Amino acid sequence: MMMLPITIPPAIFKKYDDIVKQFLWEGKKARITLSKLCTPKERGGLGLPDPRLYGISFEIAKLAKYWKPTENRLDWMDIENELCSPFSPKEKLSQRNDTTNPILVHSKEIWAKVHQMYRLSHYVQPYASLWSNPAIHVGKGPVYWKQWHSRDICTIGDLYKNGQFMSYEELTGQFKLEGKQHFWRYLQIRDCLKSRIGNPSENYIMEYMKMPLERCTASQFYKLTNLLVSGESTNVKLLWQRDLETNVAQEKWLDVLAGCGKYVREAWGKFKQYKIIHRLYHTPVRLHTMKLLNDNKCWKCKTGLGTLLHCIWKCTLVAPFWVKVVDFLSEWSGVTVPLTPAMCLLGDRSQIPNASKRTFSVIMVGLVTASRVILRHWKTVVSPSLKDWLDAMVETASYVVCMSMYVRMYESMLCRLKGNTEDGMSLWEHFWNYTKTDKNSGPRD
Ligand SMILES: [Zn+2]
Numbered sequence: 286m287m288m289l290p291i292t293i294p295p296a297i298f299k300k301y302d303d304i305v306k307q308f309l310w311e312g313k314k315a316r317i318t319l320s321k322l323c324t325p326k327e328r329g330g331l332g333l334p335d336p337r338l339y340g341i342s343f344e345i346a347k348l349a350k351y352w353k354p355t356e357n358r359l360d361w362m363d364i365e366n367e368l369c370s371p372f373s374p375k376e377k378l379s380q381r382n383d384t385t386n387p388i389l390v391h392s393k394e395i396w397a398k399v400h401q402m403y404r405l406s407h408y409v410q411p412y413a414s415l416w417s418n419p420a421i422h423v424g425k426g427p428v429y430w431k432q433w434h435s436r437d438i439c440t441i442g443d444l445y446k447n448g449q450f451m452s453y454e455e456l457t458g459q460f461k462l463e464g465k466q467h468f469w470r471y472l473q474i475r476d477c478l479k480s481r482i483g484n485p486s487e488n489y490i491m492e493y494m495k496m497p498l499e500r501c502t503a504s505q506f507y508k509l510t511n512l513l514v515s516g517e518s519t520n521v522k523l524l525w526q527r528d529l530e531t532n533v534a535q536e537k538w539l540d541v542l543a544g545c546g547k548y549v550r551e552a553w554g555k556f557k558q559y560k561i562i563h564r565l566y567h568t569p570v571r572l573h574t575m576k577l578l579n580d581n582k583c584w585k586c587k588t589g590l591g592t593l594l595h596c597i598w599k600c601t602l603v604a605p606f607w608v609k610v611v612d613f614l615s616e617w618s619g620v621t622v623p624l625t626p627a628m629c630l631l632g633d634r635s636q637i638p639n640a641s642k643r644t645f646s647v648i649m650v651g652l653v654t655a656s657r658v659i660l661r662h663w664k665t666v667v668s669p670s671l672k673d674w675l676d677a678m679v680e681t682a683s684y685v686v687c688m689s690m691y692v693r694m695y696e697s698m699l700c701r702l703k704g705n706t707e708d709g710m711s712l713w714e715h716f717w718n719y720t721k722t723d724k725n726s727g728p729r730d
Contacts, residue, residue: 290347292391293340301336323511338511342503344395345493349501351375352494365389372414376439379413381427402514403489409482411442412491415474420481423473430470436460441478450475489513521563528594529627541631548632548646554653561597561630561656566663568593584664597659598626602668609671610655618644622652630656654678 302319309322323335350359351374362374368386369377377389378396400407407413408420415421415438416429438444438460444451446459453471456462493506522538533541545558560566569591573581583589585602597603607629615622620640622628628636629652634645654677658669 290344290391291387292394298337305333335507335511338507339503341395341399342507342510344392345399345490345506346501346503348374348378348392348396349494349496349506350498353498371434372416373439375412376414376416379408379410380417381419383417399490399510402510405488405490409441410488410491411440411445412494413441414439415441415443421474421477422481423470423477433460433462433467433470436462441482444474444478450479524564524593525631528592529625533627537633537635540635541633544632544634548642548649549653554650554657557657557660558632558653562632564593566593566597566660568596585666585668594626596663597656598630602666603659606659606669606671606674607655610651610674613671614648614651618648620644620648622648628652651678 305319319333320335322333323338350362365374365388368374368384368389372380374389374392377384378393382390382393384390384393397407400410406420408418413420416434417427419427421427421441438456444456446455451459453468456471457467489509493501493509496505522533522535526533541562545555545562549555549558569578569584570581572578573591581591583591583595583600585596585600589595589600598607607624611622611624611629618640620637623636625636627633632649632652634640637645637648640648651674655669655674658673658677661673662669
């Protein structure tokens with residue numbers, strides 16, 4: 286039933302909920318909400334299947350096929366292509382509602398819902414249609430410029446190149462738009478996109494859609510989404526407020542959530558940071574509540590109450606490590622890094638507003654690496670050491686240096702091609718200085 290490509294009446298899900306509740310609590314008052322039960326185990330839930338999310342996941346896995354039309358041609362895709370003409374089904378998803386076909390209506394509903402779950406608008410993503418899109422107003426309302434569309438200008442992302450809005454020359458060149466009449470339209474659509482949308486960026490939904498077809502399964506989407514959106518983010522915020530013993534303004538909290546993974550380029554680092562901010566790590570207290578541990582004391586000192594903040598921050602076997610790491614980073618960068626959980630665990634950038642973006646990102650890598658070192662010894666009595674941290678940092682630094690060497694080689698090649706050797710040289714110089722400071726980044730006397 287969940288695989289049907291049409292909307293399932295809510296009453297059916299309600300009936301299912303009732304059957305599950307009756308089974309679990311034998312008619313007595315429920316002790317845990319169903320949504321909590323459906324939360325994945327990693328997040329403290331019980332991993333009970335969530336039929337609504339399964340329904341959504343099947344539909345998204347189906348839609349993912351539109352992202353790779355050449356990988357396999359399916360008959361039903363031809364039918365839907367025809368229904369959406371002159372647009373593609375992918376474009377149709379972000380256009381205003383003008384269809385009554387139940388299958389398309391369902392697809393559009395799910396598409397909007399999934400974006401809502403990730404707190405995004407499906408109208409302003411790089412893959413959203415430029416035409417008949419309710420968020421894109423030129424003059425009085427949405428537009429459809431047939432000539433542009435016929436030249437394959439279909440989505441918001443089509444107007445961007447390397448994250449930048451294309452210049453008029455780039456646009457007309459790439460899409461072979463001839464004649465002067467396009468300039469006015471270019472200005473109009475640029476104005477609209479810049480004011481309403483800013484620069485389009487990647488998101489988890491897009492990452493999923495781009496995966497190879499064999500990995501684009503419903504269960505994959507279910508797992509990802511269940512993990513990422515099932516938490517009660519406001520609950521997480523409340524817990525941090527309690528731990529930090531201060532009120533965290535909603536704006537700041539959203540900054541922390543948005544900044545998560547922004548300054549740390551490596552995938553492992555992004556994920557670690559996410560897990561810390563969302564408190565996904567098992568603590569003695571949590572395991573004890575779940576009756577999986579006999580007591581709730583810290584694994585290291587055996588005396589403190591094993592809360593997240595204790596285990597990762599306050600414990601007498603962990604706190605000295607943070608002091609060393611923060612001292613090291615402060616000396617290296619010349620920016621005083623405050624020794625606070627808001628800075629070190631949440632990556633609250635407002636704590637060091639004067640740090641340049643590049644310095645901040647190195648500091649963040651340092652801090653996330655420190656958490657990683659602590660988590661490596663999570664359930665043991667071992668104290669994390671500065672040496673562990675330095676080793677992990679050298680690993681990361683050599684990766685970063687390799688990457689930047691590549692980028693600079695490329696840049697200098699481009700400069701030379703343009704006959705502009707001077708810029709290329711100064712970039713090299715800059716690069717060497719950068720590696721030197723990286724290598725000599727030990728604490729100075
Ligand atoms: Zn402890």
